[in-house]
Every structure is written in structure tokens, then in C-alpha cells.
């Protein structure tokens with residue numbers, strides 16, 4: 001469960017205005033998302049979609065308000081090790097993929113499991129299974145630079161979900177993909193939600209949202225204008 005009540009959040013680099021008040025990417029936002037729910041995150045450019053994903057990925061702590069993430073109340077006193085453990089339960093799909101250029105597809109996807117120091121035999125089994133699921137078995141030894149946009153995107157999704165996270169956050173995961181690839185990516189994220197992971201997907205793509213109807217969080221100027 002994710003629950004925000006009047007959470008104000010700002011980027012570390014956000015600056016003070018002329019009267020001394022500090023700008024906030026997200027002023028006083030409230031909503032909740034249940035386990036296993038799929039939510040769109042919508043709004044025009046600059047509305048705060050990426051900021052909200054960064055808040056939920058615990059890149060910086062809220063300035064004020066109450067945040068409950070995956071059963072943990074986040075407070076100014078929450079320790080780094082608690083935050084790190086929570087982050088391990090969250091899979092993030094970045095807009096620009098952020099694959100490691102020197103690693104193969106299989107080694108990129110294996111990273112979260114290796115960070116958890118899982119046995120190598122388990123890592124190999126899990127990576128093979130997830131690459132089969134995303135249709136990249138034949139590309140497992142390729143480097144990111146050799147992949148198409150869709151293949152890079154599916155590698156990023158495989159990496160985000162391999163450790164069976166409780167929450168997946170995806171920032172424009174279908175940007176620059178043709179319609180059939182975009183459908184495939186969203187279909188995979190819907191399947192992950194059906195297996196019990198909460199999934200939040202930021203997008204500009206109205207046609208995609210129409211093809212996959214689901215409740216949406218709509219942002220404008222950092223404020224939630226609905227929570228349906």
C-alpha cells in the first residue's frame with residue numbers, strides 16, 4: 001500500500017523564491033494506491049510526473065506531510081538502511097533506460113539479484129526465465145548499444161521486475177516505441193500488476209491510455225486534479 005497525505009516534496013536543487021519561500025515540485029499531494037493496482041500517471045509536460053515517481057522512489061524525503069510506502073511510515077528519522085531496503089522492493093524503469101553500457105543484456109538484468117547477493121545459480125535461472133518472458137533470450141549476450149529501442153526498453157523492464165518488487169514505477173516506458181511494441185510493454189506491466197505488484201506508469205500517450213483503460217492520477221502544476 002502507498003498512502004500520501006498532504007505530502008510536499010521538492011528536488012534537492014529547487015531554490016528559494018524572492019520572498020524566501022521555497023519552490024516545491026509537488027505541494028501537498030494526497031492519494032493512495034493499493035497492492036496490485038495499475039495506475040496511469042498523466043499530465044502535461046512539467047506537471048510533475050517524473051517528480052512524483054522520484055518521490056515514490058525515495059530520492060529525497062518529503063518536506064512535510066505523511067508518506068506510507070509498502071507498510072513503512074517514512075519520517076525525517078527513517079534511517080538510510082531502512083530506505084535502502086525499501087528501495088530494493090521498488091523497480092524503476094527510467095525514461096532513458098539507464099542500462100550499463102559495458103554489461104550484456106543478461107548482466108544488466110541480473111544486477112538487482114547480484115546486489116541482493118543471491119546465489120549465482122539462482123541468478124542464472126531467474127535471468128533466463130525473465131528474458132524468455134520479455135522475448136530477449138536470443139539477445140542475452142548483446143550490449144545495450146546493439147539493441148533496438150524496444151529491446152532496450154524490455155531489458156529495462158526485465159531489470160526492474162526481476163527481484164519481484166512490490167512496486168514498479170515506469171517513466172514514459174513507451175516513449176519512441178511503435179504501437180505494437182508499446183502495447184507489448186504495457187501488456188507486460190499489466191501482467192506484473194495482476195501478479196500483485198503495484199504499478200504506476202507515467203505517460204503522455206493518450207491513445208495508449210485509451211487502449212488500456214485503468215484508473216489515473218492526473219497532475220497539473222504539481223497538483224493532483226483527480227484520483228479516480
Ligand SMILES: Nc1ncnc2c1ncn2[C@@H]1O[C@H](COP(=O)(O)OP(=O)(O)OP(=O)(O)O)[C@@H](O)[C@H]1O
Pocket residue numbers: 011012013014025043044045046047048049050051052204
Ligand atoms: N532536478 C530538478 N531540480 C529542480 N527542479 C526540477 C528538477 N526536475 C524537474 N524539476 C521541475 O519540477 C517540475 C516538474 O517537472 P517533472 O519533470 O516532474 O514534470 P513531468 O510531468 O515529468 O514532465 P515531462 O512530461 O516533460 O517529463 C518542473 O517545474 C521542473 O522544472
